[in-house]
Amino acid sequence: MKTFKETLAEKIEAWRPRTERLIKEYGDVEVDKVTIGKILGGMRGLKCLATDISYLDPNEGIRYRGYTLQEVFKKLPKPPGSEMPYVEGVFYLLVTGEMPNEKELEHVLDEFSKRRILPRYVYEVIDSFPCCSHPMSIFSTAILTMGRESFFVKKYHAGVSKKDYWESTYEDALNLLAKLPEIGAYIYAKLYRDGKRIHSNPDLDFGANFAHMMGKEKPYDDVSRMHFIIHSDHESGNVSAHTGHLVGSSLSDVYLSIASMVNGLAGPLHGLANQEVLRWLQQLMDRMGGKIPNEEEMKQFVWDTLNSGQVIPGYGHAVLRKTDPRYALQREFSLKHLKEDPLFKYVDMLYKVVPPILKEQGKAKNPWPNVDAQSGIIQWHYGITEYDFYTVLFGIGRAIGITANLIWDRALGYPLERPKSLTTEMLEEIAGIKKSDK
Ligand code: NMX
Ligand code: MLT
DSSP states (O other): OOOHHHHHHHHHHHHHHHHHHHHHHHTTOOOOOOOHHHHHTTTTTOOOOOOSSEEEETTTEEEETTEEHHHHHHHSOOOTTOSSOOHHHHHHHHHHSSOOOHHHHHHHHHHHHHTOOOOHHHHHHHHTSOTTOOHHHHHHHHHHHGGGGOHHHHHHHTTOOGGGHHHHHHHHHHHHHTTHHHHHHHHHHHHHSTTOOOOOOTTSOHHHHHHHHTTOOTTHHHHHHHHHHHTSOOOSOSHHHHHHHHHHHTTOOHHHHHHHHHHHHTSTTTTTHHHHHHHHHHHHHHHHTTOOOOHHHHHHHHHHHHHTTOOOTTBOOSSOOSOOHHHHHHHHHHHHHOTTOHHHHHHHHHHHHHHHHHHHHTOOSOOSBOTHHHHHHHHHHTTOOOGGGHHHHHHHHHHHHHHHHHHHHHHTTOOOOOOOOOOHHHHHHHHTOOGGGO
16 A cells, blocks of 8 residues: 555656646736736735645635535545544545545554654743733744754755655644644643643544543534534635745745744634634623524624624625535534524524625625634534634644645745735826826
């Protein structure tokens, strides 16, 4: 049987000529038009990045290596007695483009398991953070601290050929990913459990081990697997993926790139929206004195939020134009496992009242819920009520897709990313605005 790395090496060799041909023979073919609206509008929808790891269709949602999320959950191997697949399996799929068979999966499980041990200094760095630090700042720093472990940096200094950059990036990727559950669980223990840490169990898979270190019983192992898998990738234009790719393009190592992507994820318009949903719902609960609001009261709360100039967290999307399939998947899980949870009832009612209100308001291009509208409620149900922590969970999942991308970026020799900027005056000139009109 070929190892994971040998399988990948073959795939890379086979893929390289396709990219080389596109650059050499078709480099001048136009793909998209850059307008002033795109430049000043956050480059929304501009087709200017390439990745084969995943693709986001505005109506259908995300596909990982051509598979819809429903297919990913159906086809990936699952631990015995579990509803959700192995997280290690999704990494294999994202990296190689193929579903792992039993032997291949076993090999990846082993690769992850043997790289789990966290250097002592990472605990010390986490311990030394001042109180009230946000878990995402701690998470990013903990990752950054491990840069000294980078295999890529050592190889680079030893003068390795460009063609082989991907190999040490692969090692860094696996070394970091395998440690993220432990980093996340320790941040949680330090911030909310007086530093009482539960040691990792090498016999458990990524999701089950995380649940174990969080001190949670079944089905939290499946909750973790589902969470990490659905958050792992969302093509390359989102802030976290784009940041990871951009930083990696200067040949910064995996640790620097992933810490940077975590910083991008920590904004309320991106991953932090999952914590914002809970913060917002707490305000509603306080207003209602714990009673479940009726539809009219819920509508009033949504309108009050909009009228005060705030966004409805967990709703809208820069690309999607339908309900996010990641929301739908979590809703399905919630209907099965936490239908009677009072907070789920809030979220369920929001699904009914928010889209018509956003449509009536007429600003948001997508009135439907995204992944963040549902994820925190599931965590809350299983006792993780410290919602500041939720984006760390998103970050652990997202690192899986971004490291898969970083390996392929190096394998295909994607260059330093460096677009060109213009001044407002230049844009006015391009627009044909006369000096006298300004
Ligand atoms: N509530 C209120 N207004 C909204 C919302 C919303 N949920 N979504 C979009 N709008 C507004 C938006 O602020 C903008 O207003 P203005 O013209 O005053 O600047 C207008 O509608 C047009 O925005 P869009 O073009 O529809 O959205 P855009 O692509 O700029 O932004 C988001 C996408 C996701 C940033 C935006 O929908 C939003 O702020 N949503 C709430 C925060 C959120 O849930 N973020 C998580 C996204 C998923 N993730 O995990 O990263
Ligand atoms: C994501 O998962 O990255 C978010 O849905 C944001 C995006 O795709 O723009």
